[in-house]
Amino acid sequence: MLIKEIRDALGAELLSGEDLLDVEVHTACGSDMMSDVLAFVKDQAVLITGLLNQQTIRTAAMMDMVCVVFVRGKVPGTDIIEAARENGIAVLSTDHRMFTACGLLYQAGLDGGCL
Amino acid sequence: MGCCIRRGWTGVVCNMSENGLHYRFIVPGDDFARAGTASGAVKKTLKQLGIAPETVRKFSISLYEGEINMVIHAGGGEIDVYIDDEQVSAVLVDHGPGIPDVGLAMQEGWSTASEQVRGLGFGAGMGLPNMKKYSDELEIDSVVGTGTTVTITVRLA
Numbered sequence A: 001m002l003i004k005e006i007r008d009a010l011g012a013e014l015l016s017g018e019d020l021l022d023v024e025v026h027t028a029c030g031s032d033m034m035s036d037v038l039a040f041v042k043d044q045a046v047l048i049t050g051l052l053n054q055q056t057i058r059t060a061a062m063m064d065m066v067c068v069v070f071v072r073g074k075v076p077g078t079d080i081i082e083a084a085r086e087n088g089i090a091v092l093s094t095d096h097r098m099f100t101a102c103g104l105l106y107q108a109g110l111d112g113g114c115l
Numbered sequence B: 001m002g003c004c005i006r007r008g009w010t011g012v013v014c015n016m017s018e019n020g021l022h023y024r025f026i027v028p029g030d031d032f033a034r035a036g037t038a039s040g041a042v043k044k045t046l047k048q049l050g051i052a053p054e055t056v057r058k059f060s061i062s063l064y065e066g067e068i069n070m071v072i073h074a075g076g077g078e079i080d081v082y083i084d085d086e087q088v089s090a091v092l093v094d095h096g097p098g099i100p101d102v103g104l105a106m107q108e109g110w111s112t113a114s115e116q117v118r119g120l121g122f123g124a125g126m127g128l129p130n131m132k133k134y135s136d137e138l139e140i141d142s143v144v145g146t147g148t149t150v151t152i153t154v155r156l157a
């Protein structure tokens, strides 16, 4: 699945990462707790989260993720968007809540990637 | 011997010698937004050195968890990172409250983090277990009332 397809599946707004729209991703992880995200070292490309601070981007960067989706209509400030840009991470914002956003992406073909 | 570079707010010092590289970071205890800066810088350096991505990720995640712990539980501290041909290691020293029962702290889900810290996305009680999982060696030396020293080692494949 391409990042632009994630955007479309969620009716999300792209806040950063125009150049990453055609990057292909296969797996995702949804959580508001960063240590939960960090618990699975295997390739996960997308982070779906309601947590909006610098550590969200830092965590995604630590995991070599390429896309962060903020749920519940959360829009990050410029400092967070700037950090994402520096780390080559696309940023999306969707009005859907966590459960629905994850469900839509799972349905569209994204996988949890590990068990 | 070799060179010595100082830069940035973290007070980075880099020393090169025949034994490898040494970096030192000062981690402020009062700046949650910047927590993880040292780990981010180390990750970049390891990548540039051409170390295998999986190894870089394991070490960086362990270091990041340790750095966050330093900030949320211990009021900051210092990190020394050593890189040579065989391994990458980090020594994290803080002068916080210490850990009364390290065995308990190592259990998945055990946390003393405040509601406030949880609201920031941490406090799942997964940091130390993650560090254990990703490192080849994890040593925790903690004295209540004095502080904690955590040593993380990841061997290069």
Ligand SMILES: Nc1ncnc2c1ncn2[C@@H]1O[C@H](COP(=O)(O)OP(=O)(O)OP(=O)(O)O)[C@@H](O)[C@H]1O
Pocket (backbone or CB within 6 Å): A035, A036, B065, B069, B070, B073, B074, B094, B096, B097, B098, B099, B105, B106, B110, B111, B112, B113, B121, B122, B123, B124, B125, B126, B127, B128, B129, B148
């Ligand atoms: N440097 C430290 N100084 C004092 N106490 C610590 C330190 N590191 C860890 N602890 C104690 O050990 C507990 C478990 O740490 P761990 O990193 O596993 O979880 P956490 O930090 O609470 O949550 P998470 O890492 O999931 O965000 C902490 O809640 C805290 O009580």
Ligand SMILES: [Mg+2]
Pocket (backbone or CB within 6 Å): A035, B065, B068, B069, B122, B123, B126, B127, B128
């Ligand atoms: Mg922790």
